[in-house]
Amino acid sequence: MNKTININLAGIIFHLDEVAYEKFKTYLSNVKTALDQEESGEEIIADIEARIAEIFNLRMKENGTQVVGLADVEFIIDTLGQPEAFIDESETEAPKSSSKQTRRFFRNPDEKVIGGVCSGIGAYFDIDPVWIRVLFIILLFFTGIGFITYVILWAAIPEAKTTAQKLQMRGEAVNLNNIEKLFTKVEDYTSTEKIKSGVNSFVSFVVNGIGSIFSFVFKFIGVLLAIAGAMIAFTLIVALLGIFGSTWNLDGFNFISLNGYIYGLDGAQAIFGSGWRLLALRVGTLLTLLLPLFALVVFLAKIFGRELTNSKLLSFSGIASFIVGLILIFISAGSLITDFRERATETDQITLSGMSFDITADIFENEQGFLFDVEDELLHIENVRFNIEATRSSTASLELKHAASGRNHSEARARAQSFDYPTVQDGEALRLSEYFTVPKESLYRGQDLKVTLRLPVGATVYLDESIENIMYDIRNIQDMYDGDMLGHLWEMTPEGLSCTDCSTIQYYNTKEIEESIEGNLDEMEESIERKLEELELELKKLKDR
Template identity: 30%
Template sequence: MNKTININLAGTFFHIDEDAFQKLQRYLEAIKNSLTTTQGQTEILADIEARIAELFGERVIHERQVVSLNEVEEIINIMGQPEDYIVDEEIFDDEPTGNPNNTNNNSSRKLFRDTGNAYIGGVSSGLAYYFGVDPLWIRILWVFLFFGFGTGILLYILLWILMPAAKTTADKLAMSGKPINISNIEEKVKEGFSNVKGSFDDVADRISNANYDDVNQKVKDKSRSFFDTLRKIIKFIFTIFSKFIGVILIIMGASTLIGLTIGLFTVGVADLFNFPSIDFANAVNSTNLQLWLVSTIALFAVGIPFFYILILGLKILSKNIKSLGNITNFTLLGIWLASIITLVVFTVKEINEHIYTESVTVKTELAVTSKDTLYVKMSDNVNNYRSSSSPLYRNGDDFKIIMTNDSIRKLYNTDVRLIFRSSKDSLTTISVEKIANGSDFQTAKQRAKNIDYNYDFTNGNLELDPFLLTSFEDKFSNQRIKITIYIPEGAIVWTDENTYSFHRNTREYKDILDNGFEEHFLEVTKNDVLCLDCSKRSKYNINMDINMGDSSIKINGDSSRLDTPKVPTTPRVPAKTKNN
């Protein structure tokens, strides 16, 4: 196994194999020897090293990866051999520069700001290189956008911030669309020296036009200095704002991942060791899928996007954070898609378990005639059962898991609905409707039959259980009880105060008892009741006159009338007594 050497190439550190290092060293030495008599040898070598470092960076996925001999040979093939580019100096001295924007490789151009020919930020010159046109036309277009639409300033500032400046020779070659190899780097550097030489040759002409050139240069320098300062201020503001966004993303991603991990660990441990608190989650899981598996899938489905949010925040704060690599990205993408699909299937299956509703109704006649009084209350049989003291084991008092005297788990539910209606005959009947959901009608009907609900009737006293019990194996399937008591006209009903929360007196249930009539004797009439001992009459039997200055309001039953003559206030409350 070859040794690994750490090298610093153009300011970037790389781990390189010993054989690869020796080949790279010989290659750079050969380039240096071929440029012995060339002007700008140091600049050419620096640009070549920068280009090689850039190519290495594209191939190194993570910081610990070692550059191999194959990668060095691949880069040498891209850059070319030194002996292929030995060019006579006089060719560059006599070669016309031509239009810098003209190139035959338009498709490989990259967008940079040309600061060498800039009046403000070099955006126009850079765009001219990219599109292969004269910079004058781009500048005329900016003037039109500035004064024509008013959006040109914002667009120019945005491009100024986003477009990098062409600083190195490699950047300038990429801007003009030329391949970045030894030949073109050498040519570009020599062009710079040729331009300097030409400037000395034209010094006489510049002296004759000294005033014009001096004023022109001062205008360019001042405008460039002002806009460079403005650009730095705007860039600083955007940098601060982006760093703030990065911190927010890091906090959001990290906190979510930590919360999901803790939740997964808690649920997984509780499920594997059968902690009592996990029974509540199992009671509402109709698909019987293992909770630790559901938690793991949810962790991947939710956690992977927040993981990338965390990585994005870190990249905003630090430019040294490298990408995860295509293999890792595609692997995480596959896991995320599989998790999403599994959760969708799980959710659809869970919904399907509650899509159908069926009921079972049992009607029983009660020994209450039109001359009798029926007393109704909710029983306290719930004290016969015990429930866990764990707060995770129950959902308030409405839904919980209890243990019977035989140590059998049952689902306890208080979804009991109590309705009173007047009977169409002389019979008093109680209708107990058991309702449940299921994946099909047969399953829903069987779950409804399995509901355990009881009541007791003795000597005119009806005690209703305020809860229902279901088998733990039936899970929570929206089981509920609907009790409808039909009472003949003339009979009297009295309800305990503990029935208040079970009444369903909305219009759809057609309940003749309003909330607030508890613990009062009520005579049943046709689709109505008459309170026999109310100090404040209901809307059904209120008759009174109310004085309001020179006017009065007369209320009779559920109607009212406003009279202007003044009359004394005389409340009239009819009452009816009943001999029991």
């Protein structure tokens, strides 16, 4: 047996079961609170109660019951709606200022040059779109990123199609007044400035100011977060684009310049040659690029509220192409492994005349600082290690040790023999190169070159600054680092290479020197003070006498 409660709605008595009553009571009190602020709110409530009575009555008749149940109350709530909605939709007093409306990103189809992206951004931030366009054009010319950014934004930001969206784009309330304004272009929103008493307007000025500062800060943080998220995805794309650009030798994609630092533009070509491997690598990187690109578009579209009808297809094809791309890259790279199986070394000896040398590395100079560089039919490889060692022979010599890998020994040997590394001796001057060259077809297969200068005891050598890039851990008595050895004259002694013109200060590290100087100064100060005291004492004694 259920308890029922009787209520009176617009003069009619209804029986509600307990559960229905609780729900109905809460709903009605919510409605009352919502309408409390309204002018003649009581009358509205009476109207609503009358309507509820009517619906209850109809449902009782239809269902042939006497008691109002939970289902009936829920039907009422569905039909009438939540009380918050009553007010929101009917609020016409106190027109909202434009800053209170939340703005949304839209592309502006009315003032577009290409896709309306810039004028949309301009409308969002209340900036003349010309500035945004200038920014994009600068980005386009300096780095090329502007182009990709534009395309991504174009795909992700919805176009403002309806009047309501065009108003939202500018952050204006969507109502009849503003719609009219949009068409008649009357722009004196501020003409109805309220004239208030001094104190009042000052207070409201301060309050408004603080309010707008806060809303600006929040908006700013929000925008920053969105930008940070987008930047991460973007960086990924840029990195992949860099690899992509380097595999295709595309100068246009060189804006990423990442490629340059890793391989040199020609790195991929130097390693992968020009056959199917390079093609597989290129297609592979292109395919892997699609996933982050699609992801960024979907992510931004979600932020900007664009409905992507085929986002599922997009993510599926993105993932699929990413996997296929990775497989292609792995196959291409994996096929290289056998090419490195065997290793061979070839050694050339060049006998040098004289006992003193002035070493420079200026025949081939590597200006770009890349590891690889393809020029005409030659592959430049900067993988030279220069060292100085002692020899028991009475004459100095230069040893060139070429090493290379190959699928089998004869292939590796052939590669090791096809080095070209020019050296010249002209009196004391011994000129080396910063890189060696191999024919383009022999590709990069682990080639390296060890250049060793063998000096008999008593021979001297001057190390020029230009050999900095090729010198590799030259041992010396003073135990100085390679970089510090430059610009000095060295002599081969029975104990090893020794500096003849280095000042002793270079043996210490600076901290020790500083400490010792400080210690000395302290000691000196103390002894001076002691001396002064003694002198003063003597003086006193003399005066006393």
